[in-house]
Amino acid sequence: MSWTRPQMAERLGRELQDGWIVNLGVGMPTLVCDVNLGDREVTFHAENGVIGFGPVAAPGQEDVNLVDASRRHVTLNPGAAIVDHVDSFALIRGGRIDVTVLGSYEAAANGDFANWRVKGAKGGVIGGAMDLAACAKRVFLMLEHRMRDGTPRLLARCTLPVTARGVVTLVVTELGLFAPTGEAFKVHDLAPGVTIDDVRAATACPVTE
Amino acid sequence: MARRSKVFADFDAAVAGIPDGATIAFGGFALPGMPLNLTAALLRQGARRLTCIGNTTGGAHKPRNPDIGMLVENGQVAKVICSFTAAPRASDQLPFTPFYERGEVEAEIVPQGTLAERLRAAGAGIPAFYTPTAVGTELAEGRETRIINGREVLLEYALHADVALLRAWRADAAGNLRFRRAQRNFAPAMALAAKLVIVEVEEPVLPAGAIDADDVHVPGILVHRLVVIPPAPDGLWPSLPARKEAAS
Numbered sequence: 540m541s542w543t544r545p546q547m548a549e550r551l552g553r554e555l556q557d558g559w560i561v562n563l564g565v566g567m568p569t570l571v572c573d574v575n576l577g578d579r580e581v582t583f584h585a586e587n588g589v590i591g592f593g594p595v596a597a598p599g600q601e602d603v604n605l606v607d608a609s610r611r612h613v614t615l616n617p618g619a620a621i622v623d624h625v626d627s628f629a630l631i632r633g634g635r636i637d638v639t640v641l642g643s644y645e646a647a648a649n650g651d652f653a654n655w656r657v658k659g660a661k662g663g664v665i666g667g668a669m670d671l672a673a674c675a676k677r678v679f680l681m682l683e684h685r686m687r688d689g690t691p692r693l694l695a696r697c698t699l700p701v702t703a704r705g706v707v708t709l710v711v712t713e714l715g716l717f718a719p720t721g722e723a724f725k726v727h728d729l730a731p732g733v734t735i736d737d738v739r740a741a742t743a744c745p746v747t748e
Numbered sequence: 749m750a751r752r753s754k755v756f757a758d759f760d761a762a763v764a765g766i767p768d769g770a771t772i773a774f775g776g777f778a779l780p781g782m783p784l785n786l787t788a789a790l791l792r793q794g795a796r797r798l799t800c801i802g803n804t805t806g807g808a809h810k811p812r813n814p815d816i817g818m819l820v821e822n823g824q825v826a827k828v829i830c831s832f833t834a835a836p837r838a839s840d841q842l843p844f845t846p847f848y849e850r851g852e853v854e855a856e857i858v859p860q861g862t863l864a865e866r867l868r869a870a871g872a873g874i875p876a877f878y879t880p881t882a883v884g885t886e887l888a889e890g891r892e893t894r895i896i897n898g899r900e901v902l903l904e905y906a907l908h909a910d911v912a913l914l915r916a917w918r919a920d921a922a923g924n925l926r927f928r929r930a931q932r933n934f935a936p937a938m939a940l941a942a943k944l945v946i947v948e949v950e951e952p953v954l955p956a957g958a959i960d961a962d963d964v965h966v967p968g969i970l971v972h973r974l975v976v977i978p979p980a981p982d983g984l985w986p987s988l989p990a991r992k993e994a995a996s
Binding site: 565566585586587588589601602603604605606608610612621622623624625627628631632656657660661662663664665666667668669670673674700701702703704705 | 777778779780781803809831832833834835836837838842845848849855857858859860861862864865867868879880881882883884885886887917928929930931932933934935936937965985986987988
């Protein structure tokens, strides 16, 4: 057994605190938008300056000029504001983002992560990830525990070029929720039916309880 | 009071005279704010050896729109300065990528916030600044860092442009601009950074004063040329992506 992607998002969603400003990366992290947070209220911030966006627009209700950083046609919640890129990244570098949730290729026990260039590629996909990683108060990663060929993505040290060093707070995979502690990943939660030995078998560095 | 008109009759007239070797900043983040018509005019105009600044070279999504990637395919580009030089999804490929891999076009990859701030700095008379972004990464290798207030920060230089191509919702005759929703993105920073600012506008140009001074996003003193976008098919307008659900 393991978590589905919406369940991974759901598990990370439980870590979001009332009042937080939350930035979601492209791909899997956008699932966090759909998590029911109960009576907790968070504000979603997108790199393109949309602050306080809501759910994806219903078919036929999309505004061609209103997208989030993943190009999704979102809506605006009451109280939303729109700023330009300079101010949007001023909010990021200025430490106003409580957490950024990013996808990643690799996560390391020393808190480094790598999500901008795959092996052998000449180009890269940085977008806003380096600004967010360096400056958000917390960095949550959402990724598959292993690559398709079984190679672990949770490692002692990254093998790919890093996005930022020593910044990762929490990592959620289909197997559980983990925190890097320097030399190991500490288990915060396990998906139903997953044992710590399952995690150890899928991880390239020590895993602690 | 006589005011020299900033309104140009068509896109070709507005981009005439952009020389070979120019550095051009392209507004837009995803579709909102992309200067589709001015980019199409630049493709016809044919200036070469351009340096193109934009969030991405574009082209990972269908339908294809005029973008930096098309200028690359048209042999007009020497260098791009972008926050993406590959497609966000590994399964996609940017039209730009094979040209880059063959070494036909140079690329400088810049974190998105650093890109915006370098443009702003250029227009703000700030020659360089320090930022925590990209410290400890490959991008910082061999470059100047300092410890300021106990934190390592990286020196970044202002990024100047000869020309900015932008798309706005409204303009008045004074060149004041107003954007809708996420159209604004890089436009204010690029308008500051560029010597010549050319804007395609979605609505007919309003008389000076029709945009309240409090509501102006980019002041007209930064804007040189305006072109009103004609209705489709003569003008290019962003469209919503095709629905995934098949009609049953």
